[in-house]
Amino acid sequence: MNNLNHSISIFIGNIPPSKELFLKLENAFLVADTHQIIEIVSLKSNIEIELRGWARLRGHLYLGRENLKEQYSYKIQKTSKNSFTSKPAWDKKMKGINSSNPKLKDLNLSDEILSKAPEDNGLLTRGIVTQEGTPRYDFELSHKELVWSEPVSVLYEEGKNLQWNATTDIAWNEIPNLNPVLEKAVCQIMTYLVENEFSALYIPGKFISKINPYYMEIPLFLSSLMNDEARHIEVFTKRANANGGGFQYSSEVTQRSLYSLFQEDDYIKSSFLLHVMGEGTFVDLLNFLEKYMPDEATKKIIKLSKRDEMRHVAYGMEHVKSAIEQNPKRINSLKNTAFKRKEFMDEVNSESSILLESLAILAGGSDEPQAYKKGFDLVEELKEKMNTNRIKRLIDIGMDEDLANDISKVHTPNFM
Numbered sequence: 392m393n394n395l396n397h398s399i400s401i402f403i404g405n406i407p408p409s410k411e412l413f414l415k416l417e418n419a420f421l422v423a424d425t426h427q428i429i430e431i432v433s434l435k436s437n438i439e440i441e442l443r444g445w446a447r448l449r450g451h452l453y454l455g456r457e458n459l460k461e462q463y464s465y466k467i468q469k470t471s472k473n474s475f476t477s478k479p480a481w482d483k484k485m486k487g488i489n490s491s492n493p494k495l496k497d498l499n500l501s502d503e504i505l506s507k508a509p510e511d512n513g514l515l516t517r518g519i520v521t522q523e524g525t526p527r528y529d530f531e532l533s534h535k536e537l538v539w540s541e542p543v544s545v546l547y548e549e550g551k552n553l554q555w556n557a558t559t560d561i562a563w564n565e566i567p568n569l570n571p572v573l574e575k576a577v578c579q580i581m582t583y584l585v586e587n588e589f590s591a592l593y594i595p596g597k598f599i600s601k602i603n604p605y606y607m608e609i610p611l612f613l614s615s616l617m618n619d620e621a622r623h624i625e626v627f628t629k630r631a632n633a634n635g636g637g638f639q640y641s642s643e644v645t646q647r648s649l650y651s652l653f654q655e656d657d658y659i660k661s662s663f664l665l666h667v668m669g670e671g672t673f674v675d676l677l678n679f680l681e682k683y684m685p686d687e688a689t690k691k692i693i694k695l696s697k698r699d700e701m702r703h704v705a706y707g708m709e710h711v712k713s714a715i716e717q718n719p720k721r722i723n724s725l726k727n728t729a730f731k732r733k734e735f736m737d738e739v740n741s742e743s744s745i746l747l748e749s750l751a752i753l754a755g756g757s758d759e760p761q762a763y764k765k766g767f768d769l770v771e772e773l774k775e776k777m778n779t780n781r782i783k784r785l786i787d788i789g790m791d792e793d794l795a796n797d798i799s800k801v802h803t804p805n806f807m
């Protein structure tokens with residue numbers, strides 16, 4: 392018996408043949424390789440019958456007993472097939488997620504991210520070893536290039552560091568009673584913001600369960616993004632109600648625009664429409680609102696929301712940019728998506744007129760003819776600025792200037 396190699400020894404001391412002993416054996420054999428010999432070291436000299444019986448029951452080969460100094464060595468060889476195709480790797484530990492962990496950040500960890508998630512990757516992520524027979528989920532988004540955005544781990548950390556609380560971080564008591572015309576305009580703007588925030592919450596929600604968790608950072612980031620959107624819905628609702636005004640009107644244009652965004656089932660196209668085109672334009676709108684809101688508390692609401700939105704835009708920009716880099720033909724399909732959406736929007740052929748008037752009143756400071764006219768001009772300027780910045784973003788993700796101009800021009804009059 393002495394010449395038999397074994398690589399696994401289990402020390403069981405005084406434990407008699409029992410449930411707890413066999414649980415240990417089951418697991419040792421489960422993770423061992425076929426033909427591997429497992430040594431069970433016991434203080435008991437008389438557990439041979441039970442071990443032999445257990446081995447036979449499990450289809451393993453009982454090899455015999457050997458006397459050690461004060462203990463006994465029982466050896467059993469695994470003969471059943473392997474349950475796991477690989478072993479956990481000690482040095483592969485989610486580099487991105489760990490870069491902010493002080494205990495792990497200096498270790499030289501490798502984290503190879505495959506371009507396609509393994510087929511047997513269940514509802515688990517890189518580095519977890521899967522048992523044979525694990526159910527197959529068939530995630531629709533199982534390729535890295537369909538979902539990945541390189542700064543995602545940094546953005547995720549930033550999102551956590553910059554969380555805020557819509558209840559306690561806003562000085563609600565300091566919101567003044569505005570002139571009713573201005574207050575009504577603010578309430579109309581808040582109504583519009585809430586509608587748009589709902590689409591920003593629901594659209595990632597639609598995709599999150601389609602993303603293979605092998606690319607764990609993406610669903611984690613999207614869930615933090617969704618938390619941001621929930622907070623935006625909350626804070627804009629609270630502001631609409633702060634002076635008793637409450638929600639105002641929703642226009643068909645806005646709902647139609649958001650509907651066409653929601654209908655998009657391709658994740659890259661959706662990311663393009665929502666983050667690059669929509670939220671990017673939204674950031675310009677929030678800049679405008681921050682500038683013209685008459686009170687500091689409401690300015691802060693807008694400012695904090697804008698900071699979140701900029702992070703969402705950053706995710707989408709890198710996502711779509713790298714998707715284009717890896718397949719330049721995608722530019723054409725993004726263009727088609729934008730134009731198809733325009734056709735759908737053209738069926739109503741108008742702007743969000745109620746919103747635009749409210750924006751003009753806000754920027755002008757009142758609905759007195761002079762102020763209103765000034766405000767209206769400022770809104771026109773805003774639209775120009777939105778267009779210029781949209782073109783810049785489209786060029787940034789890899790489009791040429793002419794195409795960027797064309798696509799920006801057909802962007803929804805709803806801004807998002």
Ligand SMILES: [Fe+2]
Binds near residue numbers: 623696
């Ligand atoms: Fe938002």
Ligand SMILES: [Fe+2]
Binds near residue numbers: 591620699703
């Ligand atoms: Fe957002």
